[in-house]
Amino acid sequence: MPEQTQDTPRTRTSLAEDLTALGVAPGETLLVHTSLRSLGWVCGADEAVVQALLDAVGPTGTLVVPTQTGDNSDPAGWANPPVPETWWETIRAETPAFDPATTPSPHMGRVAERVRTWPGAVRSAHPQTSFAALGPNAAELMRPHPLESALGENSPLARLAKTDARVLLLGTGYDSCTAFHLAEYRVPHPPTEPSSCAVRTPEGRRKWVTYTGVALDESDFPALGAAFEAAGAVTVGRVGSATARLFPLPEAITFATAWLTENRPGPHLRGPVR
Template structure:
């Protein structure tokens, strides 16, 4: 699973995708987050889109929002590599209206299928299947702040984190459908990553920024241990 920022590298998304697939080999599967946070009226992305709108303008904007379609909805906030993977012929994309994943390779359908639309990033999402498959996480010139794997650790906390209501456009334009899931929080992901043992990861550099490779199981397990020490009661 790759999180990447190619800005300032001079690298083309298609070349990076090709290099990753070649490194994985014919039996490997490349997965990227293909999230659509703008399809939620409580997300930072949505609030940026509607900043400065009047109440009437925002209402009209909500009513005009198209439904999430796995085969067509872009994921602009995830970067050019994610869009490259998503739009490559043969790519598979999971069906969650907020937190879908896209993948290429022989196990893409197995890993990304049956993403429960009411489970953002928990046991009924591709993250749990990637964990079971002993996947690796590549942070390509991005920090642990965007390490999605840590969200799986949140679902595994005991007691379970409190729930909240999410909304996404489904079915038809302007049809904002509510569902409940746990309250996700990524504000401490950078600190969690910095506290991980260095021997769990391989570190290199590309165009002045770090590139880190680590096992997803280790990241989730150790991240969960850290969270369990101070996360209880988070709202």
């Protein structure tokens, strides 16, 4: 039986209208996670989606996306899929150094990649958990982003919270809600773990480094998100064919910190950040 198709194509105009109807406002700062496929057939694909998002926040608003590069990590911890142990030293020696201008973020989706490469985009400098932004506040939000504060108090994520940014999950679930990771830094005595990656030194050389940071684990984020949504702080609607969720980032962090404190009794095995 042939697959049914949507009755009309999604366009830059229709998506912008849907975003406005959901509550996205001109002048605001918006952290967006997007599944392009969930929107249905879009005329102009990821380019049109970025244009619609920019239309919705307007020229005084700022659009932010995660551009994380989890592949720049120690292969000893890879599981999806793993690689032979005999490869590990080669990978550690040959992984290209992170470069905000050129390193792609293929696992974050086409919309995030389009924002990263959009004229005027500013990207933060963390080799594993970077963000990219478009808009008048982009540079201020993206810098600095030190190695030891992947998603912590000196990261773009914390600055987004201080500026009352909102989060838009556009066809994605709470398992991809990067904002919740800041709460992991704010629980009492968060567990830590070492992490390794390839960086570029100030002299322009490649270097493999290891640093210690908070252990990140999104495995319980769907349950956390469901509890947060049940508390009434989330606006749920349709954008294109996608289910969209819009909510204030500071409220999400406050709720998540309390929820994680209560529901995570202690350190446990942690997975890689997504």
